[in-house]
């Protein structure tokens with residue numbers, strides 16, 4: 001099928017991977033809540049409005065056993081992704097140009113993803129998306145739908161309305177963008193201290209700092225950008241035989257972020273009401289909601305032992321320089337985005353230190369217990385009760401965003417091998433000139449340094465370190481590459497870059 005050219009063809013939306021849509025994440029949440037979802041490495045995934053399909057291509061590279069299908073109205077984006085698929089020889093990812101209004105699914109899908117789609121399409125297309133989720137979701141399947149949320153979108157609308165008023169009528173996308181940027185500068189130049197100026201500034205700065213012209217055009221200046229209260233979105237989904245499963249960022253559902261006086265009021269509410277009140281309290285702007293079929297029975301009270309069948313990772317560090325593992329001594333641990341936990345449980349304190357050292361590689365529960373046990377004196381050797389305690393605290397950590405849980409482990413190494421090999425996807429993306437590449441976690445990783453770009457391009461698994469150094473030295477000699485005069489010696493630079501690339505999950 002070919003589709004009529006759209007604004008997305010003329011001004012392509014930047015492709016990205018969205019780890020929050022990854023079946024690994026969705027399967028963990030579904031399993032914790034009592035479902036039996038398909039294994040993330042052997043599932044069928046559908047992405048609606050997939051753009052250039054990089055989200056699926058990254059998945060297909062990590063898990064050869066999946067079958068991924070994506071479609072988008074923008075033929076040029078699909079062609080862009082197809083070139084990558086052909087270059088990589090991927091047989092498990094199929095992209096095609098198609099209009100959701102005419103799309104007919106073949107068979108059922110374990111995971112359906114619609115990222116950055118729902119709020120940006122007309123109402124009949126939104127209805128069709130939810131109908132498709134019901135029609136094509138496997139009995140234990142999970143759908144991911146993101147959308148702009150109220151009340152937070154009211155604030156965004158202050159700037160959006162001004163930008164649309166000023167720039168919306170210019171037919172040429174480039175002029176539209178330039179005019180919108182001029183309007184943003186004007187809004188930012190208002191140096192008053194009143195509440196309106198403060199709000200305008202915050203919203204305008206957010207757009208300016210994002211520094212992405214295509215997103216400015218397709219999101220902020222879009223004709224359609226419809227926000228929803230979570231209550232209304234879920235009511236709509238229910239009409240299509242779907243139910244609210246959770247938020248893809250599970251920690252967003254944690255009422256403990258509020259002061260106890262508020263959390264106490266929220267706790268007795270039913271889940272949906274609690275979510276809605278949280279949105280009012282947080283002024284929430286965006287949601288990434290997971291849906292399941294209505295008839296699926298969920299267990300909202302998660303038994304901690306379910307953590308034991310997951311892989312565990314955490315980018316965590318202790319607050320104190322030397323952590324005391326003794327019982328009863330409280331130690332603080334902090335993670336990304338301000339997530340934090342106070343722990344006095346010896347096995348958990350040791351486990352968090354192990355997770356810090358292994359980040360970003362996830363460990364099984366048993367691997368984690370064994371490694372943590374090695375750090376503890378014999379009288380604190382982990383018994384059944386302390387392992388139960390660990391599972392309980394890890395679940396708490398997952399709820400608060402400190403701990404990551406995975407279902408399966410991707411095949412990548414955190415230690416560069418003797419003849420290091422970068423992921424073929426990373427090398428293909430660099431070859432086509434991308435500065436943001438998809439790692440094997442997957443995640444988006446910026447590779448701006450020319451030295452690192454050239455090094456990664458050389459990592460085909462055949463060259464050892466001396467050969468890499470010789471090749472890079474030749475390029476320096478030929479002035480195809482340059483380094484600052486005070487740069488460390490080449491072997492040291494190579495080792496540092498390799499270790500960093502391994503930690504970023506760019507190496508196999």
Ligand SMILES: C[S@@+](CC[C@H](N)C(=O)[O-])C[C@H]1O[C@@H](n2cnc3c(N)ncnc32)[C@H](O)[C@@H]1O
Pocket residue numbers: 006008013014015016048049050051071072073074077098099100101114115116117120121125218
């Ligand atoms: C804001 S972009 C998001 C792209 C990608 N999912 C992301 O989040 O980066 C919306 C995408 O939906 C596609 N789209 C809009 N209406 C569509 C329809 N009726 N059928 C299929 N794709 C559609 C657009 O072409 C565009 O690529």
